[in-house]
Amino acid sequence: MTTIKDIAQAVGVSCTTVSNVIHGKTGRVSAETITRINEAIDKLGYVPNMSARSLVSSSSKVIGMISHLASNKKESIVEDPFHSAFIGSIEKTLRENGYYLMLRTVETTSDLINFLHNWNVDGLFCTGVFQDEFFEALTSLKIPVVLIDSYVSHPNICNVGLEDYEGGYTATRYLVDKGHKNIAFASPSIKEKGVVYERFQGYKDALKEASIPFRQNLVFEQELDTATTIALGTKLATRKDITAVFATADILAAGIMAGLNAAGKRVPEDISVMGFDDINLCQLTSPTITTIHQDAPLKGKLAVYFLMDKLENKPILKREVILPIHLVERQSVKSLYN
Amino acid sequence: MTTIKDIAQAVGVSCTTVSNVIHGKTGRVSAETITRINEAIDKLGYVPNMSARSLVSSSSKVIGMISHLASNKKESIVEDPFHSAFIGSIEKTLRENGYYLMLRTVETTSDLINFLHNWNVDGLFCTGVFQDEFFEALTSLKIPVVLIDSYVSHPNICNVGLEDYEGGYTATRYLVDKGHKNIAFASPSIKEKGVVYERFQGYKDALKEASIPFRQNLVFEQELDTATTIALGTKLATRKDITAVFATADILAAGIMAGLNAAGKRVPEDISVMGFDDINLCQLTSPTITTIHQDAPLKGKLAVYFLMDKLENKPILKREVILPIHLVERQSVKSLYN
DNA sequence: TTGTAAGCGTTATCAG
DNA sequence: CTGATAACGCTTACAA
Numbered sequence: 257m258t259t260i261k262d263i264a265q266a267v268g269v270s271c272t273t274v275s276n277v278i279h280g281k282t283g284r285v286s287a288e289t290i291t292r293i294n295e296a297i298d299k300l301g302y303v304p305n306m307s308a309r310s311l312v313s314s315s316s317k318v319i320g321m322i323s324h325l326a327s328n329k330k331e332s333i334v335e336d337p338f339h340s341a342f343i344g345s346i347e348k349t350l351r352e353n354g355y356y357l358m359l360r361t362v363e364t365t366s367d368l369i370n371f372l373h374n375w376n377v378d379g380l381f382c383t384g385v386f387q388d389e390f391f392e393a394l395t396s397l398k399i400p401v402v403l404i405d406s407y408v409s410h411p412n413i414c415n416v417g418l419e420d421y422e423g424g425y426t427a428t429r430y431l432v433d434k435g436h437k438n439i440a441f442a443s444p445s446i447k448e449k450g451v452v453y454e455r456f457q458g459y460k461d462a463l464k465e466a467s468i469p470f471r472q473n474l475v476f477e478q479e480l481d482t483a484t485t486i487a488l489g490t491k492l493a494t495r496k497d498i499t500a501v502f503a504t505a506d507i508l509a510a511g512i513m514a515g516l517n518a519a520g521k522r523v524p525e526d527i528s529v530m531g532f533d534d535i536n537l538c539q540l541t542s543p544t545i546t547t548i549h550q551d552a553p554l555k556g557k558l559a560v561y562f563l564m565d566k567l568e569n570k571p572i573l574k575r576e577v578i579l580p581i582h583l584v585e586r587q588s589v590k591s592l593y594n
Numbered sequence: 595m596t597t598i599k600d601i602a603q604a605v606g607v608s609c610t611t612v613s614n615v616i617h618g619k620t621g622r623v624s625a626e627t628i629t630r631i632n633e634a635i636d637k638l639g640y641v642p643n644m645s646a647r648s649l650v651s652s653s654s655k656v657i658g659m660i661s662h663l664a665s666n667k668k669e670s671i672v673e674d675p676f677h678s679a680f681i682g683s684i685e686k687t688l689r690e691n692g693y694y695l696m697l698r699t700v701e702t703t704s705d706l707i708n709f710l711h712n713w714n715v716d717g718l719f720c721t722g723v724f725q726d727e728f729f730e731a732l733t734s735l736k737i738p739v740v741l742i743d744s745y746v747s748h749p750n751i752c753n754v755g756l757e758d759y760e761g762g763y764t765a766t767r768y769l770v771d772k773g774h775k776n777i778a779f780a781s782p783s784i785k786e787k788g789v790v791y792e793r794f795q796g797y798k799d800a801l802k803e804a805s806i807p808f809r810q811n812l813v814f815e816q817e818l819d820t821a822t823t824i825a826l827g828t829k830l831a832t833r834k835d836i837t838a839v840f841a842t843a844d845i846l847a848a849g850i851m852a853g854l855n856a857a858g859k860r861v862p863e864d865i866s867v868m869g870f871d872d873i874n875l876c877q878l879t880s881p882t883i884t885t886i887h888q889d890a891p892l893k894g895k896l897a898v899y900f901l902m903d904k905l906e907n908k909p910i911l912k913r914e915v916i917l918p919i920h921l922v923e924r925q926s927v928k929s930l931y932n
Numbered sequence: 933t934t935g936t937a938a939g940c941g942t943t944a945t946c947a948g
Numbered sequence: 949c950t951g952a953t954a955a956c957g958c959t960t961a962c963a964a
Contacts, residue, residue: 257711259957260959271935271959272934272935272959273934276934285933303707303711304957304958305957306713309957311645311939311956312940314940316645343697347698348699351698356712356713357696358694359685360695361685369641373595374644486878507874513878513880514877514879514880517880540845540875540879541852541878542851542879544852598942598943607951609941609943609952610943610950610953611951613944614943622949623949623950624949627950643940645942646956647941647942647943648956649940649941649957650941651944933964934964935962935963936964937960937961938959939958944953944955945953945955946954947950948949
């Protein structure tokens, strides 16, 4: 392991000078020394020891991407702890800016605090945070925090979100415009201040606007694992009154379609289905899925930009960015006006 | 930040003793001191500074999960939904053993070396490594390396893999047993010493065993993005000779099915399709996809166990573990014997 | 323009 | 049983 000291000796200068050159504090160093140091760095293959830096400088260049697991949830592919859609995008942007990404699951608030102290973590990403004790802990941290897909807000915290309300509204409105009146709402558990809650409000408002009474018995909340979603589909097949379903996730929509199919119902002839997210799957099912599109990689990228700005103490113009959605029309919804 | 020194002062002992107690070197410490130290640790909320530990002890508890990007590829670290399946499992197992997971994409060998030095990385996971210069670099590291889904081998390196050959054989054999003779092979680029290559061998051997001549014009290699896979499906629809397709990934199989469908072909009536992996998608398409099952979370877990054993210098019984596959029969394959 | 030296939090060596 | 003390690699006042 080549160290700064090795470079200093090779060149015949002090550690200070080497350190200064490395950090571009090149104002008070002669041009010649600079080149000689840089040559030595290349030749000897110097690589900074981040632990040492971190120890002395209270900046570690470590960014945590944490996922908060409510106590004993089972890990499944659906319940992907790391929201794989945008994590690649996050790692890339972070790396290009000289940061390192640590993935960590925490169960309790003190798990989080310990983790942050362990590595002197510089900044944090979290997804799907609710208004709870965990969020409170987040707000009192002294490091930048960027929340993704969370409807909790605080002056200390930046948010990257989606037009969830609009998405729910747009989807429902689309179904209404196609002549549907008995529209089921399928989603995971509708938690206050969560993305699903917002989509739910959009659903309800679209109904109200069309003077269609909201009925609680058209709301179906359940887990997103494959077996459960398929079961919901077969259950919906027995409900003669329902002509359309709005599912708040494509994976859920697909499961419902599979269940309907298994029960002998045809989509969209017998019942229409709308999804949300516009993942690849939507183009692979038969019929293809009409859905609300969102740009996950962009979400990741924006989240990083937010964090970088805060880390570099740039003025934060706004604490929040909301990505637009749009409807992608495919085959899973049928018009009742024919 | 509470440090060891704070604890030492509070209890009235030296740093050494505190450190010893923390590490269970409790042989030469009085029972009373131990409890007093532990109480202080709780009360003052001591959390170890990993950077400091790392600096002094040449073990950082950092494990890298690296993905090697061939320079100009756009794919990111978890572009493959299948990879994200076991990354959660890896983080969990690592965490339970006191380690931390860093995600990192590297393009060149020296990117890798630098990263390792930066953080004094204790161990490494890599997926899909081929016999190239990058692999050579891996073999000469002095830290434990566990390869996942890679068919390169070296005494210094552990492998966690799958019965890819058997998978290819089993899938093809199944199609043959159903009376198919003109069986297409669809996959991403077949690289020497890669998982796809193994599956390809299994395909060829199953044909040979059934005395069906191998035909290169039944082999289709292309990218796995949705548009391309669907295009392949429509292309296959024009090939009157083909009665079945073996795709080496479910995502590919689904795309092909969508393309066939779009071109007016019915699966499995007109053409049969087999997948590989058994991801959720297989149960969501219509028809559901007959496929080769593999256990991704188990793969992740075993990879971690391998690494832990090497990190703790436990005797390595075998350098390699190959997970079994099995066929899951669904609806996308039709028997020609009726 | 460059060097000295202290100190970050921890562990390890060696004395007491 | 316990405690000084050096060392890990680096940054940063402060000197020169």
